[in-house]
Amino acid sequence: xxxxxxxxxxxxxxxxxxxxxxxxxxxxxxxxxxxxxxxxxxxxxxxxxxxxxxxxxxxxxxxxxxxxxxxxxxxxxxxxxxxxxxxxxxxxxxxxxxxxxxxxxxxxxxxxxxxxxxxxxxxxxxxxxxxxxxxxxxxxxxxxxxxxxxxxxxxxxxxxxxxxxxxxxxxxxxxxxxxxxxxxxxxxxxxxxxxxxxxxxxxxxxxxxxxxxxxxxxxxxxxxxxxxxxxxxxxxxxxxxxxxxxxxxxxxxxxxxxxxxxxxxxxxxxxxxxxxxxxxxxxxxxxxxxxxxxxxxxxxxxxxxxxxxxxxxxxxxxxxxxxxxxxxxxxxxx
Amino acid sequence: xxxxxxxxxxxxxxxxxxxxxxxxxxxxxxxxxxxxxxxxxxxxxxxxxxxxxxxxxxxxxxxxxxxxxxxxxxxxxxxxxxxxxxxxxxxxxxxxxxxxxxxxxxxxxxxxxxxxxxxxxxxxxxxxxxxxxxxxxxxxxxxxxxxxxxxxxxxxxxxxxxxxxxxxxxxxxxxxxxxxxxxxxxxxxxxxxxxxxxxxxxxxxxxxxxxxxxxxxxxxxxxxxxxxxxxxxxxxxxxxxxxxxxxxxxxxxxxxxxxxxxxxxxxxxxxxxxxxxxxxxxxxxxxxxxxxxxxxxxxxxxxxxxxxxxxxxxxxxxxxxxxxxxxxxxxxxxxxxxxxxxxxxxxxxxxxxxxxxxxxxxxxxxxxxxxxxxxxxxxxxxxxxxxxxxxx
Numbered sequence: 114x115x116x117x118x119x120x121x122x123x124x125x126x127x128x129x130x131x132x133x134x135x136x137x138x139x140x141x142x143x144x145x146x147x148x149x150x151x152x153x154x155x156x157x158x159x160x161x162x163x164x165x166x167x168x169x170x171x172x173x174x175x176x177x178x179x180x181x182x183x184x185x186x187x188x189x190x191x192x193x194x195x196x197x198x199x200x201x202x203x204x205x206x207x208x209x210x211x212x213x214x215x216x217x218x219x220x221x222x223x224x225x226x227x228x229x230x231x232x233x234x235x236x237x238x239x240x241x242x243x244x245x246x247x248x249x250x251x252x253x254x255x256x257x258x259x260x261x262x263x264x265x266x267x268x269x270x271x272x273x274x275x276x277x278x279x280x281x282x283x284x285x286x287x288x289x290x291x292x293x294x295x296x297x298x299x300x301x302x303x304x305x306x307x308x309x310x311x312x313x314x315x316x317x318x319x320x321x322x323x324x325x326x327x328x329x330x331x332x333x334x335x336x337x338x339x340x341x342x343x344x345x346x347x348x349x350x351x352x353x354x355x356x357x358x359x360x361x362x363x364x365x366x367x368x369x370x371x372x373x374x375x376x377x378x379x380x381x382x383x384x385x386x387x388x389x390x391x392x393x394x395x396x397x398x399x400x401x402x403x404x405x406x407x408x409x410x411x412x413x414x415x416x417x418x419x420x421x422x423x424x425x426x427x428x429x430x431x432x433x434x435x436x437x438x439x440x441x442x443x444x445x446x447x
Numbered sequence: 448x449x450x451x452x453x454x455x456x457x458x459x460x461x462x463x464x465x466x467x468x469x470x471x472x473x474x475x476x477x478x479x480x481x482x483x484x485x486x487x488x489x490x491x492x493x494x495x496x497x498x499x500x501x502x503x504x505x506x507x508x509x510x511x512x513x514x515x516x517x518x519x520x521x522x523x524x525x526x527x528x529x530x531x532x533x534x535x536x537x538x539x540x541x542x543x544x545x546x547x548x549x550x551x552x553x554x555x556x557x558x559x560x561x562x563x564x565x566x567x568x569x570x571x572x573x574x575x576x577x578x579x580x581x582x583x584x585x586x587x588x589x590x591x592x593x594x595x596x597x598x599x600x601x602x603x604x605x606x607x608x609x610x611x612x613x614x615x616x617x618x619x620x621x622x623x624x625x626x627x628x629x630x631x632x633x634x635x636x637x638x639x640x641x642x643x644x645x646x647x648x649x650x651x652x653x654x655x656x657x658x659x660x661x662x663x664x665x666x667x668x669x670x671x672x673x674x675x676x677x678x679x680x681x682x683x684x685x686x687x688x689x690x691x692x693x694x695x696x697x698x699x700x701x702x703x704x705x706x707x708x709x710x711x712x713x714x715x716x717x718x719x720x721x722x723x724x725x726x727x728x729x730x731x732x733x734x735x736x737x738x739x740x741x742x743x744x745x746x747x748x749x750x751x752x753x754x755x756x757x758x759x760x761x762x763x764x765x766x767x768x769x770x771x772x773x774x775x776x777x778x779x780x781x782x783x784x785x786x787x788x789x790x791x792x793x794x795x796x797x798x799x800x801x802x803x804x805x806x807x808x809x810x811x812x813x814x815x816x817x818x819x820x821x822x823x824x825x826x827x828x829x830x831x832x833x834x835x836x837x838x839x
Contacts, residue, residue: 143611167449168449169449169450169611174638175634175637175638175641177630177634177637177638179600179630179631179634180600180603180631180634180635180637180638182600183597183599183600183601183603183604183631183634183635184600184601184603184604184607184635184638185604186600186601186604187600187601187602187603187604187605187606187607187608187618188604188605188607188608189604190583190589190601190604190605190608191604191605191608191609191612192608192612193608193611207630210594210597210631211597211600211631214594214597215594215597215601218578219590220796220797220798220799221578221796221797222578222579222590223578223579223582223583223590223796224577224579224792224795224796225795225796226579226582226583226584227582227583227584227590228799259797260797260798262798282799282800283799283800284798284799284800313800313802313803359802360800360802360803360804361802361803361804362803363803363804364803
């Protein structure tokens with residue numbers, strides 16, 4: 114057996130490779146969006162695809178998000194499998210009506226006769242110094258819409274595996290790409306991509322006994338860092354990476370919290386009406402008698418995303434996570 | 448050469464198969480709506496086509512009347528009538544080949560029925576038992592679309608996909624005058640023109656968006672003028688002249704089929720009835736205006752042509768009316784039966800792969816239904832054991 118040289122790859126490269134492999138395996142897969150052609154996308158995720166597959170399958174569209182998603186709906190109606198790129202989180206809003214009234218509902222409206230197997234890739238979240246309208250965490254809108262799957266990777270291997278599965282899925286998937294992790298590197302062999310857990314399964318990224326940090330996407334590395342720092346305080350934190358917000362893996366999350374007895378949900382999205390409220394409720398409903406303290410949330414403030422020079426005060430960081438962990442009523446134990 | 452390479456950018460000179468124009472703005476619509484009936488152009492019209500259009504117009508009006516009656520009997524939740532607009536509806540249905548696709552709005556059940564869809568299946572949305580009562584692939588009719596103009600980009604995407612696959616398929620998308628103000632209308636037209644997609648847009652300008660007249664909707668010289676800005680031809684047609692609508696749509700479809708791209712057709716017509724049965728049109732328009740349009744009725748126009756040219760005699764017309772009555776009687780009878788509904792259908796088609804929390808909710812509803820059924824059985828048992836002679 115020969116050992117394959119495994120080189121570090123970025124998340125953006127893994128996503129690009131997933132698109133390329135999906136297009137190679139399935140001629141109905143089409144990539145479309147703003148600047149996805151010659152430029153390779155503003156984050157270079159589609160780099161080289163137009164050259165390899167031609168303009169018919171990798172299409173620079175006019176600059177109009179409702180039109181991009183609306184035409185993708187029509188293409189999916191005719192049997193294609195479009196992968197749409199929204200350039201930035203906040204620029205996806207013009208496509209909301211198409212997403213909510215058609216993409217999410219078409220299977221249901223037609224009693225299964227007209228499923229729409231399309232993927233909407235959305236770079237999301239902050240932390241890259243983006244100016245106004247470039248750093249939103251819009252996942253709460255998507256996860257509140259029945260009919261959509263909402264997936265977000267936090268590792269290079271997941272970026273590849275989850276995107277391949279999203280494209281192959283017969284359900285429409287909103288694929289949220291944490292843009293500050295685009296350049297994160299991991300040892301990863303593009304020619305033998307490792308198998309990952311399927312969409313709908315959460316993964317314990319770091320086992321621990323004291324408390325569970327429940328998180329996803331861009332906040333996963335932050336939570337891992339917090340868990341490392343917590344050792345000095347005597348806490349052994351478990352980190353659960355949700356990987357998909359819809360479907361939600363109640364089983365893995367509840368099993369972790371039953372073990373640790375304490376939980377903090379961490380995300381960039383605002384706390385009020387955000388994913389954390391739903392997650393805390395689900396954990397409480399399932400683990401009430403195992404909980405030593407209320408489930409806490411560390412979220413972005415309930416403010417419009419701040420100017421980039423102030424964003425570090427807004428984003429959940431290690432200190433804020435450790436402060437929350439400190440508030441998990443440890444005194445009750447003694 | 449790929450499809451995307453073939454598409455032409457906006458050309459100042461007209462494409463070869465298109466009627467050459469000598470004015471400096473080749474895409475502009477005619478100043479007056481195109482007409483056939485009552486003009487010399489009618490001599491060239493195919494008599495069989497005229498007879499078919501007539502039969503469908505009469506059926507269509509009867510269908511509208513029957514559907515409106517069904518709202519009064521509580522059999523339909525709501526019905527947006529296309530009475531007065533039958534020429535557009537019918538021509539749109541008849542002009543398409545079987546392999547083509549129709550993208551209707553909520554007011555276009557008649558076009559769907561004229562294309563061959565079962566009238567009851569076309570009405571389930573408005574009865575309230577199924578959002579879409581048919582498989583869109585069967586007659587290639589997209590689901591009746593309620594959010595305005597959002598079906599137009601779908602038509603563009605489908606037509607584009609068909610072209611990419613090398614299929615000879617044209618999509619015809621229907622929209623109203625109000626819908627032309629929506630962003631999706633503009634985006635759809637722009638995408639269609641940039642991609643040179645084989646799609647035709649038919650705007651039925653019936654004068655009103657519920658209560659708002661066209662003058663408050665647009666400042667454009669005509670809705671057909673909007674085509675020019677996207678680099679496609681705009682055509683203006685008399686929407687009550689079924690032969691003219693059929694001809695203009697036919698030319699646009701032939702153009703799309705030849706790879707020459709999309710066309711915007713504005714059909715000038717009039718909504719003779721209120722927006723729906725729930726609307727009160729007395730609040731925003733005068734009877735005299737409605738009466739004036741009665742003189743330009745689509746059925747009367749075609750009937751006059753057929754009679755004057757001896758293409759259909761009184762017996763023929765009676766047969767058409769009898770056929771329409773039979774359709775209405777059948778529709779009435781079938782709509783008077785209560786639809787059979789299964790509450791578990793709520794969960795049947797949300798996802799290909801249902802989420803676990805949906806499966807939990809499905810189980811909850813199942814348990815509620817089982818409990819309901821048990822109560823029902825208990826009640827029935829109690830009643831059957833009542834001593835004889837008791838009165839309730």
